Amino acid sequence: MPVKRAVIVALDPLLVRIETKLESLGQWHRAQSLRHHAATWRGKRxxxxxxxxxxxxxxxxxxxxxxxxxxxxxxxxxxxxxxxxxxxxxxxxxxxxxxxxxxxxxxxxxxxxxxxxxxxxxxxPWGPFLRGFFSYRQQQxxxxxxxxxxxxxxxxxxxxxxxxxxxxxxxxxxxxxxxxxxxxxxxxxxxxxxxxxxxxxxxxxxxxxxxxxxxxxxxxxxxxxxxxxxxx
Ligand SMILES: [Zn+2]
Ligand SMILES: [Zn+2]
Ligand SMILES: [Zn+2]
Structure with missing residues (x-):
């Protein structure tokens, strides 16, 4: 596994906590942007x-x-x-x-x-991509x-x-x-x-x-x- 991907995978639990915090502050766009960047860093485009x-x-x-x-x-x-x-x-x-x-x-x-x-x-695909997709689709x-x-x-x-x-x-x-x-x-x-x-x-x-x-x-x-x- 490339180093960049391995690092971002290892950081995933921390990213989830940050995303949850941002959403609790009403900053959905920033949380979604973080998920998008994390998904991009993981590669497999x-x-x-x-x-x-x-x-x-x-x-x-x-x-x-x-x-x-x-x-x-x-x-x-x-x-x-x-x-x-x-x-x-x-x-x-x-x-x-x-x-x-x-x-x-x-x-x-x-x-x-x-x-x-x-x-x-x-x-x-599992991880930030999945979280981003379902978070968006939950919006009415x-x-x-x-x-x-x-x-x-x-x-x-x-x-x-x-x-x-x-x-x-x-x-x-x-x-x-x-x-x-x-x-x-x-x-x-x-x-x-x-x-x-x-x-x-x-x-x-x-x-x-x-x-x-x-x-x-x-x-x-x-x-x-x-x-x-x-x-x-
Ligand atoms: Zn139409
Ligand atoms: Zn019509
Ligand atoms: Zn029509």
Whole structure:
């Protein structure tokens, strides 16, 4: 083990006491900064970034599943309301059948992504990184942090408008019911008025380069928004 890493590992119990003291004084940002520096001094940057990228990819997929399910339920409700006023057209009936078939799938996909989230979180690297991650995630509505909100707006999501979708529950039944827009957000789709192509979907999410370069502006933003809650 390199000397620098060995020293910072040996100092960990002391760091925990200092972090606890800072938090008791209301200095969460300084405590979080200390955890971030300690995690950086420990090295293994590549492994940490790989873990972060996996977590973010699963998080996006989980939000996509929830948002797609909500969109389908909303569309079925709209169609039912229309059907009460006039007989549905043939293409509306065909669309309803297709939506209903798709609605049979989210349970499986949601279950898989929710388990994957747990598996990923259980592999979170031990030490100051873990403490920083969980300390940030314990904050209520952490996902409404400035960077994540700006990212959602930049990707063309609801945070660019006044609809407030990202501040509200997106599902009445799913545990993971909060979060920013994905390509599956129904409000975004209705606002756009057109379906995204596969190429368009790529435009709605800048590439995740944490495992590769890992030092571009977007990667730093992801680390701030998803993991640390402070500039890194
Ligand atoms: Zn919206
Ligand atoms: Zn949206
Ligand atoms: Zn948003």
């Amino acid at each position: 590549r492994e940490l970034h790989a873990w972060v990228q996996t977590l973010i990819e699963i998080d996006i997929r989980l939000r996509e599943v929830v948002q797609r399910e909500t969109f389908l339920l909303d569309q079925m409700r709209i169609l039912t309301t229309k059907g009460e006023m006039r007989p549905p057209a043939a293409e509306e009936l065909a669309q309803a059948v297709a939506w209903q078939e798709e609605l049979d799938d989210p349970d499986i996909e949601y279950w898989r992504q929710e388990r994957q989230t747990y598996v990923a979180e259980s592999q979170c 509505m952490w996902f409404l942090a400035e960077w994540l909100t700006a990212d959602c707006a930049g990707r063309g999501g609801c945070c660019a408008r006044g609809c407030g979708c990202c501040k509200r529950e997106r599902s009445k039944t799913r545990a993971h019911r909060f979060g920013h827009c994905t390509t599956m957000c129904g409000c975004c789709q209705r606002r756009r008025g057109f379906q995204l192509t596969a190429q368009d979907r790529k435009l709605m999410q800048p590439p995740l380069n944490l495992v590769g370069v890992g030092d571009d502006t977007y990667s730093r933003g992801l680390l701030k928004g998803y993991i640390w809650g402070i500039p890194v």
